[in-house]
Amino acid sequence: MEEKEEKRKVEMISAKEIRDKYLRHDMMPHIFCTGCGIGNVLDYTLWALEKEGLDMDKTVFLSGIGCSSRLPGYIDVDSLHTTHGRALAFATGVKITNPELNVIVFTGDGDCMGIGGNHFIHACRRNIDITVIAVNNYIYGMTGGQVAPTTPEGDYATTAPYGNLEPAFDMSEMAISSGATYVARWGVKRPNQPINSIQEALQNKGMSFVEMMSPCTTAYSRQNRMGTIEEFWDWYEDKTILAEDYEKIEQYGSEEEKEELEDKIKVGVLHKEKKKSLSERIQELIEEVQV
Amino acid sequence: MIELNEEYCKGCNLCIEYCPRDALEPAEELNEKGIHPPVEVEDRCNGCRLCELICPDFAITVVEEDEEED
Numbered sequence: 001m002e003e004k005e006e007k008r009k010v011e012m013i014s015a016k017e018i019r020d021k022y023l024r025h026d027m028m029p030h031i032f033c034t035g036c037g038i039g040n041v042l043d044y045t046l047w048a049l050e051k052e053g054l055d056m057d058k059t060v061f062l063s064g065i066g067c068s069s070r071l072p073g074y075i076d077v078d079s080l081h082t083t084h085g086r087a088l089a090f091a092t093g094v095k096i097t098n099p100e101l102n103v104i105v106f107t108g109d110g111d112c113m114g115i116g117g118n119h120f121i122h123a124c125r126r127n128i129d130i131t132v133i134a135v136n137n138y139i140y141g142m143t144g145g146q147v148a149p150t151t152p153e154g155d156y157a158t159t160a161p162y163g164n165l166e167p168a169f170d171m172s173e174m175a176i177s178s179g180a181t182y183v184a185r186w187g188v189k190r191p192n193q194p195i196n197s198i199q200e201a202l203q204n205k206g207m208s209f210v211e212m213m214s215p216c217t218t219a220y221s222r223q224n225r226m227g228t229i230e231e232f233w234d235w236y237e238d239k240t241i242l243a244e245d246y247e248k249i250e251q252y253g254s255e256e257e258k259e260e261l262e263d264k265i266k267v268g269v270l271h272k273e274k275k276k277s278l279s280e281r282i283q284e285l286i287e288e289v290q291v
Numbered sequence: 292m293i294e295l296n297e298e299y300c301k302g303c304n305l306c307i308e309y310c311p312r313d314a315l316e317p318a319e320e321l322n323e324k325g326i327h328p329p330v331e332v333e334d335r336c337n338g339c340r341l342c343e344l345i346c347p348d349f350a351i352t353v354v355e356e357d358e359e360e361d
Binding site: 015019023028034036043188189229 | 298299301302303304305308309340341343344345346347348349350351352353354
């Protein structure tokens with residue numbers, strides 16, 4: 001019993017220790033707007049890194065352009081801040097030339113699905129051993145709230161004053177159908193599930209994709225009249241449903257419950273499979289060809 | 292005990308909204324930044340550390356009482 005008690009105390013690391021270990025305090029406070037969820041995504045990633053115990057000298061962070069792509073700048077680790085949408089292309093290069101490195105990519109919905117859409121589907125297809133943490137806020141927040149490929153149909157944006165006419169991309173579905181081996185989607189309001197999920201994504205050997213639905217309180221909220229910060233955060237809570245619950249309602253639910261499902265977004269671990277990653281296959285080929 | 296780094300806090304007040312024990316409330320007076328930062332209500336916090344995780348600005352630290360004495 002006493003041993004257990006001691007173990008528990010060792011595991012309880014304080015938030016201050018984590019922040020001192022991973023954050024660049026000279027860059028703080030960060031640039032994100034009041035009530036923006038991207039800060040939480042960074043926080044959850046730091047906790048996942050701590051739980052997984054990754055060697056920070058063997059970890060590289062990459063990002064493209066956008067609000068979410070500023071994240072690696074706040075972490076005290078080697079990082080590459082690349083051109084718009086090309087973070088995954090750079091990540092492919094880093095992982096293949098040096099397979100020992102843990103490669104983590106922060107990207108946004110515009111960076112990943114819009115400008116870098118092509119790189120994204122091919123990174124999934126190749127199943128490279130990288131972890132992609134994509135922040136989906138439904139809009140191009142940094143440039144003033146233009147329509148993004150993920151903006152839901154009918155929503156308002158500065159370039160869609162009468163409502164968006166285009167159907168939206170579902171980032172996680174896209175990742176699954178393109179061949180990623182670990183796909184999860186979470187909101188930012190509940191901390192523990194995303195922390196565990198990011199940890200699983202770091203452990204997975206292959207393309208891991210974690211979509212974080214983060215509220216954009218400046219661009220999206222103002223255009224779509226989402227109310228106060230708390231109301232907007234709660235809106236995400238009402239809009240989402242756990243993937244397990246979704247499947248149960250689809251199977252056994254009443255007609256009314258099934259109708260309610262239509263506007264809901266599934267959250268949870270959406271896909272898991274085991275496949276050989278490209279970097280492993282390249283290493284095997286090198287060993288095979290060398291005499 | 293809840294410690295607040297006022298330099299980092301942007302006043303979103305999510306910690307006040309989501310605290311299950313209502314251990315935080317907005318300050319009565321504005322600070323230098325023009326926001327009402329959260330202040331602790333005495334004898335309410337049970338150290339669940341949810342505010343620490345929910346804070347998007349890395350501003351809150353929950354310190355356990357016995358740690359302080361050391």
